[in-house]
Amino acid sequence: MFNLDFIPVGEEIYDFVVRKDRINKPSVRAFLETLKSPEFSExxxxxxxxxxxxxxxGKAIYP
Structure with a gap:
């Protein structure tokens, strides 16, 4: 918008927390599948x- 350059200063990684009893909900599954998809990445x-x-x-991690 202001024709400014992007200068990366670091990398941040975000995690999403989902309760174990909700992990198989269709909406949560759709969210994880979206995060994994090449279309989303592009x-x-x-x-x-x-x-x-x-x-x-999009990978589910369990403790």
């Missing part, structure tokens, strides 16, 4: 230069 990169998904995006 759209994110186009819409927000400098942002990217990681290979483990």
């Amino acid at each position: 759209a994110l990169s186009r819409a927000l230069p400098g942002y990217r998904t990681l290979p483990e995006s």
Whole structure:
């Protein structure tokens, strides 16, 4: 908007917390599948230069 350059200063990684009893809800599953999809990764990169998904995006992790 202001023709400014993007200068990366660091990387942030975001995690989403979901209760175990909700992990199989269709909406949560759809969210995780979206995070994993190549279409989302491409759209994110186009819409927000400098942002990217990681290979483990959308992966459910249990303690």
